[in-house]
Amino acid sequence: MYNFDTSVILESIPFLIEGMKITLFISVISSICAFLIGLIIVFFRTMGSKPLKFIAVSYVEIIRNTPLLIQLYFIYKSLPAIGLMLPPIGCGILALSVYTGAFISEVLRAGINSVASEQYQASISLGLSKFQTFRLVIFPQAIRIIIPPLGSQFINAIKNSSLVSFISVTDLFYRVYKGAVDDFRFFEFFITGALIYMVLTGTVALLTNIFENQFKIQGRTAKA
Amino acid sequence: MHWTDIAENYDFLMKGLFITLKLAMVSVSGSLIIGIILGVLRYSKLFLLSWFAVAYIESVRSIPLILFIVFIHFGALPYLTGEPSSFFVSACVAFIIFTSAYIAEIIRSGLNSVEKGHIDAAKSLGLNRMQRLTYIILPLAVSRMTPALVSQFISLIKDTSLASTIGLIELTRSGEIIYERTYHETEILIFIAFVYFVICFGLSKLSALWETKPYMCTEHREPVGANQ
Numbered sequence: 412m413y414n415f416d417t418s419v420i421l422e423s424i425p426f427l428i429e430g431m432k433i434t435l436f437i438s439v440i441s442s443i444c445a446f447l448i449g450l451i452i453v454f455f456r457t458m459g460s461k462p463l464k465f466i467a468v469s470y471v472e473i474i475r476n477t478p479l480l481i482q483l484y485f486i487y488k489s490l491p492a493i494g495l496m497l498p499p500i501g502c503g504i505l506a507l508s509v510y511t512g513a514f515i516s517e518v519l520r521a522g523i524n525s526v527a528s529e530q531y532q533a534s535i536s537l538g539l540s541k542f543q544t545f546r547l548v549i550f551p552q553a554i555r556i557i558i559p560p561l562g563s564q565f566i567n568a569i570k571n572s573s574l575v576s577f578i579s580v581t582d583l584f585y586r587v588y589k590g591a592v593d594d595f596r597f598f599e600f601f602i603t604g605a606l607i608y609m610v611l612t613g614t615v616a617l618l619t620n621i622f623e624n625q626f627k628i629q630g631r632t633a634k635a
Numbered sequence: 636m637h638w639t640d641i642a643e644n645y646d647f648l649m650k651g652l653f654i655t656l657k658l659a660m661v662s663v664s665g666s667l668i669i670g671i672i673l674g675v676l677r678y679s680k681l682f683l684l685s686w687f688a689v690a691y692i693e694s695v696r697s698i699p700l701i702l703f704i705v706f707i708h709f710g711a712l713p714y715l716t717g718e719p720s721s722f723f724v725s726a727c728v729a730f731i732i733f734t735s736a737y738i739a740e741i742i743r744s745g746l747n748s749v750e751k752g753h754i755d756a757a758k759s760l761g762l763n764r765m766q767r768l769t770y771i772i773l774p775l776a777v778s779r780m781t782p783a784l785v786s787q788f789i790s791l792i793k794d795t796s797l798a799s800t801i802g803l804i805e806l807t808r809s810g811e812i813i814y815e816r817t818y819h820e821t822e823i824l825i826f827i828a829f830v831y832f833v834i835c836f837g838l839s840k841l842s843a844l845w846e847t848k849p850y851m852c853t854e855h856r857e858p859v860g861a862n863q
Contacts, residue, residue: 413714476789476835477828478796480807485828488820566697573699577800588705597710605698612697 419596420603423586430586431607437500437582438569438611441507445568446561448512453519458541467516474513479571482506487578503575503582511568518560522553555626562619566612573608583607637819641826644813651809652830658723658805659792662730666791667784669735674742688739695736701797704729708801722803726795734791741787745780746772785842789835796831806830 455467474482483506490497497505526549534544576585587604591597641648677688695703707729712720749772757771799808810827814820 472836473828473832476793476832476839478793478807478831480796480799481824481828481831484811484820485824488814489824492821570697570699573701574797576701584699584701587702591710597706598714601702601706601710605694605702608699608702609694609697616697 413598416596416599419590419594420599423590423600426590427583427586427603427607430581430583431611433500433581434569434572434583435611437503437507437575437580438565438572441504441511441572442565442568444504444508445511445515445564448508449515449519452512452516453523454542454545456516456520457523458545471513471516474510475517479506479510480574480577482510483574483578499578499580500575502578503572503580507568507572507575510571511564514567515561515564518557518564519553521560522557523549525556526552555628558623558626559619562615562622565619566615569611569615570608637817637822640813640817640819640822644809647809647813648806648826648830651804651806654723654803655792655795655805655807656834658726658730658795658798658803659788661727662734662795663788663791665727665731666734666738669731670738671742673735673739674746677739677743678746692736692739695733696740700729700733700794701800703733704797704801707732722798722801725801726798726803730791730794730798733794734787737787738784741780741783742776745776745783748779749775781845782842785838785845789838792835792838793831 452467452470455463456471459467483503486497486506486509487499487502490502530548530552531544534548539547572582573584576582576588583604587600591600594600673688673691676684677692679685704726708720708722708725712725712728753771753775754767757767762770795805796807798805799811802808804812806827810823814823817823
């Protein structure tokens with residue numbers, strides 16, 4: 412039977428907590444940026460002119476159909492060539508925002524498409540502009556439907572943030588791996604790391620549930 | 636720009652692409668089998684079985700994939716077998732464990748999506764449990780699950796790039812090996828991204844075709860949209 416040594420873990424708890432803070436920092440910042448990117452993209456896509464629509468669609472398709480690791484390497488290794496020097500953590504946040512933004516824009520689009528088309532016609536007949544329609548009529552209705560998939564995108568952002576360790580950011584995964592290699596204690600460190608990730612993602616899942624109940628309109632069920 | 640790098644190392648890159656595709660195929664078949672078992676367990680009414688499936692699915696889904704890959708390659712498999720594990724095997728095991736949890740969820744929601752009316756109708760026609768599953772529930776569920784399964788397969792293909800981190804020479808790693816020698820990262824990375832894009836985008840377009848086949852649509856969908 413494997414000799415499970417808890418003392419190594421207890422010793423390196425502060426080391427891991429430090430990594431957890433970095434992971435949290437990266438995922439929170441990039442989730443916020445990704446949400447903004449997603450909003451802009453989905454506005455272009457649903458209400459923009461033809462060229463804007465084309466740009467939005469190609470952005471989403473290119474980002475969604477290439478691995479995050481490649482995008483991360485690309486930002487880390489190729490941006491300095493055109494004179495844009497970012498610290499590793501900035502590269503990580505940029506890559507993660509761009510990647511998650513594409514997915515969030517798809518989530519938002521699904522939510523917007525689920526709003527009945529009479530709503531558009533009604534707001535047009537009231538004389539609202541496109542942006543006003545989006546901001547005042549469509550978005551408040553769509554946001555209620557998309558809270559659960561949005562939450563799962565934020566969870567994905569936390570999980571994907573583990574990849575920044577490959578561009579030398581000392582996040583949680585980096586520290587888990589380093590601890591495991593240094594002490595040769597793979598089981599202890601990886602189980603602890605997995606537990607910490609589960610706590611982080613579980614918290615987001617819980618918050619999603621709370622928000623979903625908070626924003627629910629009484630007597631109305633989401634149809635998408 | 637140094638695009639000739641790609642032409643010079645074309646065979647090497649294609650060898651990497653072959654490994655990537657092999658890895659994806661093996662992993663997707665393995666995870667389909669395990670995912671179906673888990674999904675049916677999750678669907679079953681026996682508390683212990685469905686509880687086990689829920690615990691597995693939820694815990695796997697909340698842990699990053701890279702944790703599995705590295706742990707299985709350097710920790711679990713060497714410990715279990717007593718010798719260093721091969722890159723390909725550990726990557727496969729990690730992908731199967733990870734993807735099967737997602738596939739199980741797809742299977743479950745597909746099974747749940749079959750309306751009770753269909754099942755009642757089958758019952759009233761005198762079909763037994765097995766016949767109901769094979770003739771009524773599965774054909775409906777499978778046609779509804781296909782888009783989700785394809786998109787899971789696409790994200791599996793993208794995730795195979797993570798196998799490069801333990802040293803498996805697949806597409807990403809072979810590109811890395813090239814640009815570590817030549818220092819022309821941009822060209823190689825764009826080329827690799829393009830290859831991944833062609834595969835994944837092609838697959839997603841194929842699945843979209845499948846989705847719009849009229850006989851696959853079991854319910855009437857109102858064409859709602861922003862641009863109407």
